[in-house]
Amino acid sequence: MTVLQAGIIKDKNIMPRIFHSIEKGPLIKVNALVIHQTGASTAQHSFNSYMNGGNGAHLLIDKQGVIYQTAHLNKKTYHVGKIRSKCYEANVCSKSQLQAVTLILFKSGKSYPDRVSDLHKHEKRKNYPDRYPLNQDSIGIEIVGNYDKSKKIYESVSGMQNQSLRWLIGELFNHFKITKADIYRHPDVSYKTHSEASTAKW
Amino acid sequence: MVIIMKIVNIFMLVLLTACSSLENKSEFIVLSVDSAGYDRKVGEFCSDFNLDKNEAQSFFERAQIISFKELHDNYSFLPCFVRGKAQFKKMMCDWEIRAGGTGEVVCGEEVYIYGCTDCNDILR
Numbered sequence: 001m002t003v004l005q006a007g008i009i010k011d012k013n014i015m016p017r018i019f020h021s022i023e024k025g026p027l028i029k030v031n032a033l034v035i036h037q038t039g040a041s042t043a044q045h046s047f048n049s050y051m052n053g054g055n056g057a058h059l060l061i062d063k064q065g066v067i068y069q070t071a072h073l074n075k076k077t078y079h080v081g082k083i084r085s086k087c088y089e090a091n092v093c094s095k096s097q098l099q100a101v102t103l104i105l106f107k108s109g110k111s112y113p114d115r116v117s118d119l120h121k122h123e124k125r126k127n128y129p130d131r132y133p134l135n136q137d138s139i140g141i142e143i144v145g146n147y148d149k150s151k152k153i154y155e156s157v158s159g160m161q162n163q164s165l166r167w168l169i170g171e172l173f174n175h176f177k178i179t180k181a182d183i184y185r186h187p188d189v190s191y192k193t194h195s196e197a198s199t200a201k202w
Numbered sequence: 203m204v205i206i207m208k209i210v211n212i213f214m215l216v217l218l219t220a221c222s223s224l225e226n227k228s229e230f231i232v233l234s235v236d237s238a239g240y241d242r243k244v245g246e247f248c249s250d251f252n253l254d255k256n257e258a259q260s261f262f263e264r265a266q267i268i269s270f271k272e273l274h275d276n277y278s279f280l281p282c283f284v285r286g287k288a289q290f291k292k293m294m295c296d297w298e299i300r301a302g303g304t305g306e307v308v309c310g311e312e313v314y315i316y317g318c319t320d321c322n323d324i325l326r
Binding site: 038039040045049054055081082102105106109110111112113114115116147149150190191192193194196 | 241242247248251270271274275278279280281301302303306308311313315322323325326
């Protein structure tokens with residue numbers, strides 16, 4: 001079993017490769033995991049990007065299934081983006097919630113990007129699990145996988161990568177009070193390309 | 203002399219490549235708006251998204267060619283799109299603009315991804 005100490009998860013199966021440039025403040029509580037794909041063909045692409053700061057995730061699984069820890073698990077990173085409305089997507093909004101969300105999403109005359117921003121601000125006010133996870137309460141796991149611009153699809157997550165993902169998630173369950181219901185694929189949470197992490201299995 | 207010729211050839215190749223790049227916006231002309239649609243479920247909030255030819259042209263004049271990573275990190279990829287045809291130099295291209303300010307142009311084998319942070323006035 002892995003040991004979590006000061007935000008570093010210690011195990012022979014996890015290579016520490018911390019990029020302070022993507023750590024954006026404290027991560028006080030972990031409510032969920034968000035699974036991503038990198039959109040590039042190698043781990044090094046992500047590492048190069050992380051060196052410049054900006055967006056990033058806490059863990060990365062390369063093509064061979066090697067797991068890297070790229071940010072402390074007690075530090076926030078920018079990996080989620082603007083969130084969708086959870087109750088709206090699941091069709092479980094109360095009457096007043098549905099009214100509020102549709103007022104935002106269908107606001108005639110307002111640009112679609114602005115509607116997405118307004119929806120995000122609206123959802124942020126809710127507590128988890130009534131909303132999707134945010135950067136401030138989730139751990140991001142990147143799986144290295146390229147995006148084929150011609151076919152408009154991410155490459156499939158390999159068996160080795162899925163094996164590592166399953167193991168990693170099992171370990172994170174031990175350290176944080178989360179369950180399978182708290183694991184999300186990135187496009188389910190935010191407006192992203194539909195096939196991202198679609199073949200990730202846990 | 204041979205070395206000089208080789209250097210000149212390389213220079214010309216680089217120059218020609220630069221000139222043929224879609225970053226030369228003045229030569230990209232939207233010819234038609236052919237369709238509007240959406241990827242997923244019916245009733246998408248953006249399903250009424252549409253553009254005319256001038257708006258599509260304006261988008262591509264204002265948008266920047268970006269990497270897929272930049273699209274992923276910085277833009278909302280919305281399920282609603284408008285598609286049409288364009289001409290770049292003598293090439294016929296297919297274009298697509300999505301309601302979240304992202305776009306795509308396919309000219310032959312080449313695929314270019316666009317993002318516009320200054321297009322909210324036409325994305326409504």
